[in-house]
Amino acid sequence: METQRTSGDRRIEAVVKTLDVLEALWRAEGAGVTAVTERTGLAKSTVHAHLRTLRSKGYVVQEGDEYRLSLRFLSFGEYVKHAEPLYEAAATPSADLSDRTGERVLCSTEQHGLGTIIQARDGNRSVTSDIDVGTPTYLHCSAGGKVMLAHFDDEKVERIVDDWGLPAFTEETITDRETLFEELESIRDAGIAYNRSEYVPGISAIGAPIMDNDETVYGAIAVSGPQHRLENEWDVDELRNQLLSAANTIEVNLMFS
Amino acid sequence: METQRTSGDRRIEAVVKTLDVLEALWRAEGAGVTAVTERTGLAKSTVHAHLRTLRSKGYVVQEGDEYRLSLRFLSFGEYVKHAEPLYEAAATPSADLSDRTGERVLCSTEQHGLGTIIQARDGNRSVTSDIDVGTPTYLHCSAGGKVMLAHFDDEKVERIVDDWGLPAFTEETITDRETLFEELESIRDAGIAYNRSEYVPGISAIGAPIMDNDETVYGAIAVSGPQHRLENEWDVDELRNQLLSAANTIEVNLMFS
DNA sequence: TAAAGTTGTTCCGCTCGATTGAACGCAGTG
DNA sequence: CACTGCGTTCAATCGAGCGGAACAACTTTA
Known part of the structure; x- marks a missing residue:
């Protein structure tokens, strides 16, 4: 690292x-x-x-x-966890969202070019995953990560890509800058980001940004599940609304901390 | 340190x-x-x-x-937390005990002469405390710590006291070896340990050991609360039974992990 | 406005200590 | 009993960690 x-x-x-x-x-x-x-x-x-x-x-x-x-390291870990405002702010909204969707909800933030999962909540049918609280993640291949990148300024994205590259994890992983920047552009338009098996085969996700004010992005919240379920079973508009609602609740919580 | x-x-x-x-x-x-x-x-x-x-x-x-x-440090912290069998094993028993008593329940284990809180559960009337998950604690002035010391062999206790001393935090803190060893003797007899405002003035606790088999001690579970409440309001025998029952449940859980 | 006192940061030479390959002790194993 | 694996120790040397002093970018004070 x-x-x-x-x-x-x-x-x-x-x-x-x-x-x-x-x-x-x-x-x-x-x-x-x-x-x-x-x-x-x-x-x-x-x-x-x-x-x-x-x-x-x-x-x-x-x-x-x-x-x-x-x-x-437990004292250090608990300290940084509680020092991160997102931890408290995202606790109940994440739990609510995973209750409502039944899927796994991940809440993450960025530090020195990598994402870190701050909250992870399982739904009643969520798939097990090796991604858990504390796990560092590449930003270019996760829904939450891409949604954060989309709201950074270009030079910061460039720097992160310089530092960490765009390693491929599946066939779907974005591995060149041009495609990435196009994707980020469309994420900004859509307001949400998709991860279509770009990190783990068969696992997809939808992510929304958590903005500090309307300017800077503070983190991201994402719903993760089996690709077929998120693509076929789910009403995308409905899921999108629930996601944005959860993100908004977290944003409000952040203002009082 | x-x-x-x-x-x-x-x-x-x-x-x-x-x-x-x-x-x-x-x-x-x-x-x-x-x-x-x-x-x-x-x-x-x-x-x-x-x-x-x-x-x-x-x-x-x-x-x-x-x-x-x-x-x-969050990844490190989460890792060591989950690597510690006591974390999973003590989760529900600790929660149950704090529900039943309404007081704060702390579950800890020892490493290199200090205790570390692995689980901390609040009851509906528990007092706030700066002791939380991950907090390192001296063993000689806490209920859980003393109950662990009581089940270590004497030379290990000697070594720990050599390394860390017996610093006083309140008037009640045990500060000399002789008194400590007498206390440990009586703890072994009673099966539980008391902390009578020995660390924080006005805060007392009762602790029970979590034994690996009947030989070695793995950790401790303790109920902590305002001195007057634990001494006056509580039925000591009842509390003792609930404590030992929780400890025993944890011991059973540990056997399947 | 200038001076004085903060802060974080950089520079450079000295010597002390981090580094490593080789040697040692001690297990288990064929 | 040799052999192979391990963790540990040792001694020599060369590199690098260290701290005093100087610098830059501030805020506070007179």
Whole structure:
């Protein structure tokens, strides 16, 4: 997960390495020294030194020969969650929408070019997904992500694409800039965005923006479900209205926080 | 938050400093360079270099002149939360208990000598508290903490006290080892632990252990409320039974996970 | 309006420490 | 008993983390 390095980017290598180690532990959901070594490309002794340091500060726990992220990250995680206004503001509207539609509702916001799911609510027939609260997501291949991109200024979109590229996840993923910008244009016109199996095959979604005022976009809310159900069973106008209504409720909530 | 450094503790200074910076940002709930400098005692340029590195890796966001922890920590936090079996296992029993008692229910576990709240449920009349999910807590001054200490072997308790000391928070806090060990003895006999305003004045609690099998303690569940209510209004035997019942339910849940 | 005091940021040299390959101890295994 | 996997330790060296001082962009004060 490399990202935005602008001009004067003299970085502290040891810090970069430690973060890589933490990220490897996270991805692997716990791992031994050699597993981390393979994932990071660092020397085994280096990894060991970092793990030892992280352990001594309580950020990593060792159980037998396996290292895992410690509960220290729980305090950080809960803090950033509650510090994000969208979390409270979107709680009930998201739950209502998933109740009404029976589908999975995801509420996300953008940070340094990636989306992060802030709220995830399951409906009574929603499909399970590996996307959950906290999951970082690419913006170009999700309904919520595209709807946010559509309301950023072009240079910001350019910068994000420069930083993260347009990796393909399915056949449908948009992988070139021109198509993306055309799509963003039509999203601005329509007021909502579609994700047609662009990230996970067979999973589609519809997303609406959450605007701060009428100028800047704060985040997005999206209904996600099996492609056939969203395309065939659903009354698109009805769903669109419910989505926009939920988004609007969140916007109002945001004004009182 | 220094902690367990055992024998060969050659630590990576740069990593220690970065973690201190992150912790300062967390405590301050966002801060500028100089504020972090004051909290950490590092040089301003050093803090700046660390913040720049953390930002470039997406762990910190900069808004104007203020740096904050990024949503990156949300993924870590959600991961460790769900990786902890107690989180799922304690969800409904904790909610039930807070419904029944109307008081705040806290479920915690131990890691590197500190407790961490895994579940926090409010009852219909529970007092607000700065203790919430993710909050690290000293073990010697909380009901849940003491009940865990009571089921650790003595050497582990000694080590924890060595590492963290017995800082006083109120007049009632236990601050010497002898009293602590006597208390732990009586907790083992009684099967439950009391916190009589030992951490926050006027707030008391009753805690029960969550045992893995009949040998090792996995965590603790506690009911917390205003001292006078828990001491006067409540039928202690009744509360004790409800507590132990909830703990037992959690233990059963843990066996199927 | 200018001066004085903030802040965040950059620069650069010094030396201290992060890094790594190799060696070690200790398991399990054929 | 050799062999292979692991986590851990060690020592040497070269690179990079560090902090003082200077700078820039502000706001506050006289």
